[in-house]
Amino acid sequence: MKCLLLPIKGTYYYHNIEFITESLIVDQPVFLVAEKQNKFDLNAIQIWAFVGNKSILLGYIPRQKTSLIHFLKNINCLFKTTLYQIYSNKKLELKISLYYSISIKQQFYFYWWFISRKLQQIYYGKNYYE
Numbered sequence: 001m002k003c004l005l006l007p008i009k010g011t012y013y014y015h016n017i018e019f020i021t022e023s024l025i026v027d028q029p030v031f032l033v034a035e036k037q038n039k040f041d042l043n044a045i046q047i048w049a050f051v052g053n054k055s056i057l058l059g060y061i062p063r064q065k066t067s068l069i070h071f072l073k074n075i076n077c078l079f080k081t082t083l084y085q086i087y088s089n090k091k092l093e094l095k096i097s098l099y100y101s102i103s104i105k106q107q108f109y110f111y112w113w114f115i116s117r118k119l120q121q122i123y124y125g126k127n128y129y130e
Helices: 017-023 063-074 104-124
Strands: 002-007 030-034 045-051 054-060 078-088 092-100
Touching: 017 054, 017 078, 017 092, 030 063, 030 078, 045 063, 063 078, 063 092, 063 104
Parallel strands: none
Antiparallel strands: 002 092, 030 045, 045 054, 078 092
16 A cells, blocks of 8 residues: 655645644544535645544645646555644644555556546647646
8 A cells, every 4th residue: 555645735825724733633533525626726636634523624635736636546556645744833734645556457557547647638739727
């Protein structure tokens, strides 16, 4: 099983940082939800956590990694997503860890997907997926 560490984007919108940092714990499960109605990024993925009996939006997966995360979710390789780091010094910084495992056959599909994506970027221009 492999692990991918990612920062959570969009945390600078939070005003009650003390509540967030006191409520969350490292290794707490977080949940990924595709936000298809996002007008800025059609591939946006939200990161949610449960605090008590409420769910709170922590932020978003970085735009450069959303295609990869969608791919891992589509082939059922994403096993566990947890909060990895909580840091607060005037602004809130959070990181998550994504645990995944890919078989040899799935690795072949991944490399095919990656190469086809790069070819489409070359053909359609640099910002085709951004």
